[in-house]
């Protein structure tokens with residue numbers, strides 16, 4: 204919405220930051236195997252680097268307990284180790300990915316979750332944006348950044364606020380967020396992310412041809428996109444869910460203080476009242492750490508208030 | 519991909535090199551100086567009387583400190599009492615005094631430029647709020663735009679009316695604003711921001727009465743002066759609970775005006791929690807054709823449909839022209855949620871404690887992967903999040919608190935809380 208400060212892009216050089224969903228709970232339930240998925244994605248990533256020798260590529264793994272950088276084409280370490288049989292990209296990325304998966308697994312909660320947990324998309328998006336800010340700082344000539352989310356897990360409602368914050372920040376610095384969603388139902392988070400930031404949202408109808416979809420839709424740099432007919436958005440659902448019954452509503456009541464949404468008229472907003480009570484209840488010492496900091500945790504805490512059903516979730 | 523070192527594209531290399539060498543890329547130093555806007559202002563004298571460019575880290579630190587102050591202030595007040603639906607009139611003084619050239623190129627031009635930036639920032643931070651513009655010159659006040667939610671229309675109206683003459687009238691401006699703000703619903707937060715160049719006011723009656731009238735209507739009046747402090751402005755701000763400040767130069771003025779963009783801590787009696795009826799229209803599929811009510815012409819492509827009367831509007835947020843329902847999309851609401859859940863300031867890690875092996879900092883910024891070691895392998899100043907203990911560089915720190923509003927470290931680790939409560 205706001206016009207970003209004019210940036211002197213090197214007009215055909217891209218910085219692509221990919222977030223890769225490695226959530227084991229998703230991949231074990233998904234018919235397509237992770238290794239097949241990875242081989243197609245790796246070919247695509249390699250093609251990005253081959254499209255222009257100045258192109259930069261960063262890969263961030265989105266795990267279910269943590270997120271981490273697994274590949275950075277500008278890092279010196281990545282240039283050295285070519286073992287002749289595989290491009291450096293493959294060996295480095297696979298090595299780091301293995302380490303990441305092992306670390307991520309160690310963090311898993313001892314009690315197995317009942318439902319498939321979402322992956323930490325809010326974390327990898329935040330990291331990607333920090334990385335892109337660094338590229339902006341690097342001088343007047345910097346590559347055109349964009350983010351590509353390769354996501355399969357379902358949306359985690361508890362990440363809603365954090366993901367929206369990341370989307371708005373991306374919009375402010377004019378970084379498009381592309382999303383390739385391979386899960387069974389559309390992801391409302393990614394649909395909104397791509398719509399708001401001017402990226403492309405696409406759900407490949409067939410997993411076998413994933414490489415084809417990736418290279419025709421997502422490999423084009425921002426300059427070339429103006430000349431191509433890329434998939435159009437099929438409408439974005441901006442309707443809200445009420446906090447009280449989690450129903451999707453097209454008309455409702457919004458609290459003027461905390462902006463909670465309700466489907467019927469109440470005299471007082473229960474979220475505001477609950478927040479006020481929370482403020483009084485918690486001792487002052489915990490203000491900084493426990494209460495204010497943890498955005499998504501707090502939302503869960505707040506919204507699990509009176510009716511215990513109040514998850515702020517937009518479908 | 520091996521040979522990019524040394525090219526300006528590579529961020530790491532540029533920062534490590536001497537700037538003159540790395541950023542050159544075909545331009546001489548003096549040429550570059552002119553391509554950047556008003557570069558002569560960013561010079562300072564060093565001990566030996568030579569002119570040197572100002573060290574930008576000083577500016578960064580100033581911003582950082584300002585942000586910390588603001589955060590401390592918000593933490594002190596109750597978090598939930600934020601007047602998130604604001605109705606603000608911006609009064610622009612276009613009297614003769616606004617043509618003074620002590621600001622370059624003139625006070626009026628500086629005001630126009632900063633008001634534009636302010637309006638955009640204001641709607642970014644207060645998506646449900648409304649702004650109106652009032653100008654005062656020739657001893658009268660004139661309403662330039664009505665209260666509305668579209669930044670573009672305000673900016674266009676202001677840019678078309680940039681002429682100054684005569685005297686400013688504080689009373690006429692306040693009377694006009696008072697009459698307009700009295701009609702808004704009670705949940706709204708009434709504010710006036712006066713950008714005052716003149717050192718006098720030309721009033722038809724008793725200004726004190728008008729001030730009391732504004733106080734009674736709970737209109738928060740703030741003034742930013744461009745000349746010198748005036749008693750009457752100070753009195754007005756004190757009476758109505760606003761802030762009064764006088765700008766020293768353009769960058770100070772910018773700082774002062776942007777301080778009004780985040781929602782003010784609402785005093786409990788000012789903002790009452792109210793439930794407002796709103797509509798959440800869906801975006802139509804690309805390629806559908808409909809006649810919109812805002813432009814009154816047939817349009818192809820995505821528009822929004824009022825859920826009550828089914829007419830098409832082009833932009834959100836807006837008020838339905840037919841049934842008057844406030845129309846917003848849920849992302850517009852989410853834009854404000856970060857005010858309700860701010861992230862805590864990060865704590866500074868002094869370079870000495872970084873050497874301490876017991877802390878064991880990786881010396882890489884968790885957000886952007888930038889090395890936090892300077893040339894001599896000595897740790898630079900960095901910060902860490904008190905919650906997740908991750909280390910960040912100062913640039914990321916500023917970005918995280920001023921734009922992102924997420925801590926990448928906290929978001930990257932599943933916290934036990936969300937599991938145990940749900």
Ligand SMILES: [Zn+2]
Nearest residue numbers: 445447448466
């Ligand atoms: Zn409900």
Ligand SMILES: [Zn+2]
Nearest residue numbers: 824827838841
């Ligand atoms: Zn309507």
Ligand SMILES: [Zn+2]
Nearest residue numbers: 883886911914
């Ligand atoms: Zn950083």
Ligand SMILES: [Zn+2]
Nearest residue numbers: 903906925928
């Ligand atoms: Zn943190």
